[in-house]
Amino acid sequence: MRTPHSHNFAGKTRVSVLLACAALLAGCKKEPAAGPVPGGDAQQGLRLVTQYQCGACHTIPGVQGAAGEQAPSLAHIGRLSYIAGGIPNHPANMMQWLRTPHAVKPGTEMPPMGLTEQEARHMAAFLYTLR
Ligand code: HEC
Incomplete structure (x- = not known):
């Protein structure tokens, strides 16, 4: 479809991809290992x-007292690229893990820690x- 709307959308997508690559400054990978988590809030995550x-x-930078070594x-x-020795690291797998x-x-x-989704x-x- 070549409606003005879809054209516009594609243009915006391209711009944000370019911005993301510029922000990385280290080359542009098509599929980043981890990537953003839609609906996830990192501040809440830190608290949780x-x-x-x-x-x-676990030792976890930025988390007070998190210095576990086991x-x-x-x-x-x-x-x-992988978590737990072989699971592809992307949001759905991380959440299930x-x-x-x-x-x-x-x-x-x-x-299992009894987490909600x-x-x-x-x-x-x-x-x-x-x-
Ligand atoms: C009782 C100890 C323990 C607790 C508590 C624990 N974990 Fe883990 N975690 C482990 C172990 C052991 C592994 C390695 C598992 C494996 O590879 O089979 C692991 C692996 C992981 C990994 C994958 C790491 C990697 O380098 O592949 C992540 C991510 C993770 N844990 C996050 C968390 C989060 C977030 C919490 C709190 C909700 C948590 N863990 C609580 C023991 C724990």
Whole structure:
């Protein structure tokens, strides 16, 4: 369809892609590993990660007292291509991992934390700020 509206939309999309690439300054990947989480609020995520004490096991920059050593550091989790040793790192997988780690990787030592979907969404948004 070549309605003025769809043309306009495509133009806006192209501009924001260009802006995103300019902001990265390090080249433009078509599919970033992590990417933004629609509906996720990183500030809320930070609060939740603190509240649920993920830092008992994980070292997490910016989270007070989060210096755990029995699990991988989350310092660069937003840059990783895979989480938990082989799961592609994108928002849907991250949210499922956070809510039901055993469903994603049977036998994992990461416990389910009883998160709601929205809590996992906010946490994923926060985790993807760690790069
Ligand atoms: C009881 C300890 C423990 C707690 C509490 C815990 N985790 Fe984990 N987490 C682990 C372990 C162990 C792994 C590695 C699992 C694996 O690879 O099988 C892991 C893996 C992860 C990964 C993937 C890391 C990577 O580098 O691939 C993320 C992301 C993560 N946890 C986030 C969280 C968040 C967010 C919370 C709080 C809601 C949390 N974890 C609470 C033990 C924990």
